[in-house]
Amino acid sequence: MIETKNLSKIYNPGKFEVKAVNNISALFKEGEFTSVVGPSGSGKTTFLNCVGGLDQPTSGEVIISGENITKLSGSKIINYRLNNIGFVFQAYNLIPVLSAKENIEMIMLLQGVDENNRISRTNELLNQVGLYEMRNRRPSQLSGGQQQRVAVARALASKPKFILADEPTANLDSKSTSNLLDIMSQLNEAENITFIFSTHDQRVIDRARRVVTLEDGKIVNDNKK
Amino acid sequence: MNILTLIKISWRNVWRNKLRSFVVIISVVFGLLGGIIIIAMSYGLNEERMNNAVETYLSHIQIHNKSFSEEYNIKYTIDNLEGIENAINNDIRVVSYSKRIILNGMLSNSNGSYGIQVKGVDPIEEVKVTNTYEKIIEGEYFKSEKDNTILVGKKLADRLNLKLKSKVVITFQDENYELTSLLYRVEGIFRSGNSRYDEANVFVKNNSITKNLPNFSGYHEIPILLTDIELRNQVKNDLVSKNSNNLIEGWDDISKDLAYANEMLAAVLYIFMMIILSALSFGIVNTMLMAILERRKEIGMLMSIGMSRFKIFLMISFETMFLSIVALPIGLILSYSIVEYYSVVGIDLSIVEAGLENFGVGTRLYFKVPNQEYFIVAIMVFVISIISSIFPSVRALKINPVEATKTI
Numbered sequence: 001m002i003e004t005k006n007l008s009k010i011y012n013p014g015k016f017e018v019k020a021v022n023n024i025s026a027l028f029k030e031g032e033f034t035s036v037v038g039p040s041g042s043g044k045t046t047f048l049n050c051v052g053g054l055d056q057p058t059s060g061e062v063i064i065s066g067e068n069i070t071k072l073s074g075s076k077i078i079n080y081r082l083n084n085i086g087f088v089f090q091a092y093n094l095i096p097v098l099s100a101k102e103n104i105e106m107i108m109l110l111q112g113v114d115e116n117n118r119i120s121r122t123n124e125l126l127n128q129v130g131l132y133e134m135r136n137r138r139p140s141q142l143s144g145g146q147q148q149r150v151a152v153a154r155a156l157a158s159k160p161k162f163i164l165a166d167e168p169t170a171n172l173d174s175k176s177t178s179n180l181l182d183i184m185s186q187l188n189e190a191e192n193i194t195f196i197f198s199t200h201d202q203r204v205i206d207r208a209r210r211v212v213t214l215e216d217g218k219i220v221n222d223n224k225k
Numbered sequence: 226m227n228i229l230t231l232i233k234i235s236w237r238n239v240w241r242n243k244l245r246s247f248v249v250i251i252s253v254v255f256g257l258l259g260g261i262i263i264i265a266m267s268y269g270l271n272e273e274r275m276n277n278a279v280e281t282y283l284s285h286i287q288i289h290n291k292s293f294s295e296e297y298n299i300k301y302t303i304d305n306l307e308g309i310e311n312a313i314n315n316d317i318r319v320v321s322y323s324k325r326i327i328l329n330g331m332l333s334n335s336n337g338s339y340g341i342q343v344k345g346v347d348p349i350e351e352v353k354v355t356n357t358y359e360k361i362i363e364g365e366y367f368k369s370e371k372d373n374t375i376l377v378g379k380k381l382a383d384r385l386n387l388k389l390k391s392k393v394v395i396t397f398q399d400e401n402y403e404l405t406s407l408l409y410r411v412e413g414i415f416r417s418g419n420s421r422y423d424e425a426n427v428f429v430k431n432n433s434i435t436k437n438l439p440n441f442s443g444y445h446e447i448p449i450l451l452t453d454i455e456l457r458n459q460v461k462n463d464l465v466s467k468n469s470n471n472l473i474e475g476w477d478d479i480s481k482d483l484a485y486a487n488e489m490l491a492a493v494l495y496i497f498m499m500i501i502l503s504a505l506s507f508g509i510v511n512t513m514l515m516a517i518l519e520r521r522k523e524i525g526m527l528m529s530i531g532m533s534r535f536k537i538f539l540m541i542s543f544e545t546m547f548l549s550i551v552a553l554p555i556g557l558i559l560s561y562s563i564v565e566y567y568s569v570v571g572i573d574l575s576i577v578e579a580g581l582e583n584f585g586v587g588t589r590l591y592f593k594v595p596n597q598e599y600f601i602v603a604i605m606v607f608v609i610s611i612i613s614s615i616f617p618s619v620r621a622l623k624i625n626p627v628e629a630t631k632t633i
Contacts, residue, residue, distance in 0.1 A: 049627050052529075054529055054626055054627050055627050075533060075534075078528070078531050078532075078533055078534070079531065079533075081529065081530065081531045082530065082531025082532075083531070087526075087529050087530055089526060089529075089630055091522065091630075093522055093523060093525075093526035093630060095234065095523060095527075096241065096523075097234060097237035097238055097240075097241060098234065098237070106230070107530055107531070109227070109230050110530075110531055110532055110533075110536075111531075154530075155530075158530075158531075
């Protein structure tokens with residue numbers, strides 16, 4: 001369970017203040033498939049950065065499974081991210097010199113997973129995202145949709161408590177988007193993994209079971225389907 | 226993540242931009258080559274200068290009477306000559322020796338006078354310790370049956386306009402401090418490769434001195450050649466214990482400037498090499514900073530998903546080090562090949578002949594690099610590459626993952 005309490009992120013405090021996230025309190029239960037939506041500048045990305053421990057909030061708390069991660073710093077927050085949160089980036093951000101298989105394996109290498117478990121988990125994930133046959137290809141040899149599927153598999157490799165995805169379909173065509181959403185829905189249902197997306201994409205919003213709408217850093221609508 | 230995986234990623238990263246990596250590697254190779262060639266030339270020059278001095282006039286060890294070394298009066302001849310000769314003859318480390326009479330005086334002709342040192346030698350013994358006989362450029366090396374012939378250096382000959390068969394007068398103080406003059410005729414002109422030596426030293430037969438100084442007997446100098454120059458201190462110490470009134474010196478005691486030059490050379494060359502390598506390291510640092518700038522997003526992503534700062538530091542450090550480490554063997558092999566070739570063939574530097582003669586060396590320079598120098602240079606490159614890796618790695622750590630990835 002992820003809970004934010006009075007979460008605020010203010011840029012340029014005391015000068016030309018920009019309240020990117022303004023006192024947001026929200027609860028995301030395990031297994032939810034949530035879209036965070038809103039116009040550009042509404043604070044979606046900043047909110048997810050704070051929830052993911054990438055950005056330090058100006059005030060408020062982020063409590064994940066009872067642990068206040070805003071109090072973690074340095075190597076503790078890095079380790080927390082490694083073992084508990086999966087990230088999917090808009091631009092995929094795969095390591096170009098590693099193959100699809102190696103990109104997925106890398107996160108488990110960081111975790112210190114032993115070789116046998118690493119290989120079996122990698123193969124399992126490659127099968128789940130339908131890229132086992134392309135496991136030895138480097139990112140430059142994969143399409144955008146395939147790269148994003150590798151990115152999803154990488155995010156899942158560490159067995160995270162939840163996955164944060166910022167505009168994961170922004171660079172994909174409709175077929176790849178549909179394919180990616182199918183995969184993520186299946187993983188959500190089969191493995192009860194919590195997904196939180198920020199998106200403008202109506203196709204993603206349509207598939208979400210909860211839609212949180214932000215405006216000027218505040219939640220203006222929280223709609224559960 | 227184990228270190229091998231990190232090394233694998235770093236290695237592959239080096240080859241992401243092949244052209245850029247090759248440019249850096251080639252610059253390191255040429256830097257190494259330049260540095261080692263300068264080392265080779267410096268060692269070559271110094272060794273030739275030293276060998277030239279040893280073979281022409283210093284020998285490995287010289288023996289004088291202690292008082293002669295202080296006053297240069299000809300009455301101070303070598304003490305216990307027979308005992309010394311016995312010791313030298315029975316020492317298997319000694320290859321050859323000679324006995325010289327030394328006069329410090331003035332050489333004059335109708336064109337002027339010049340201060341010189343006269344070496345009165347036995348022409349047959351002398352060829353065993355010096356190579357002057359090989360350096361005769363005009364005339365002969367004591368072929369004449371007459372006693373009063375003289376060999377003069379090219380520089381002195383030019384200064385006093387001496388030709389073969391020119392008459393010269395040598396004036397010096399005898400053992401009673403009386404001025405004595407001897408007449409000689411030039412039989413040969415030598416060019417040793419050291420113009421200062423050629424200007425201030427002449428050779429005569431020792432008979433020509435002894436027969437004109439009936440009250441004089443003995444010798445002032447014994448030059449000794451050994452089987453190995455490094456044995457000089459051993460042999461010197463053995464002789465010192467038997468000769469309290471004589472001064473026994475190695476070549477490095479006699480010619481302190483040569484010895485200091487030898488000692489200073491290594492230090493100067495290392496400083497020079499450090500300057501070259503430091504300049505190269507700026508190229509490496511610049512390349513790596515460009516690479517990091519291009520990969521901000523990727524590094525930000527690695528930080529986001531949980532790669533520790535230490536591992537990112539290591540990854541960038543390895544990439545920087547690989548650039549140097551790849552260049553190192555190429556540079557060393559290339560340098561070694563070139564040095565070996567020119568150590569045999571030599572480089573013709575006759576264009577700067579006059580300057581080299583003043584320095585005491587000939588016009589053909591043979592490269593020389595002691596093997597340990599390659600090892601030291603390799604260590605220096607490695608150390609510089611580690612130092613060069615720090616700045617880009619620290620820079621990478623300053624990347625903010627939120628800003629770098631723009632999105633999560």
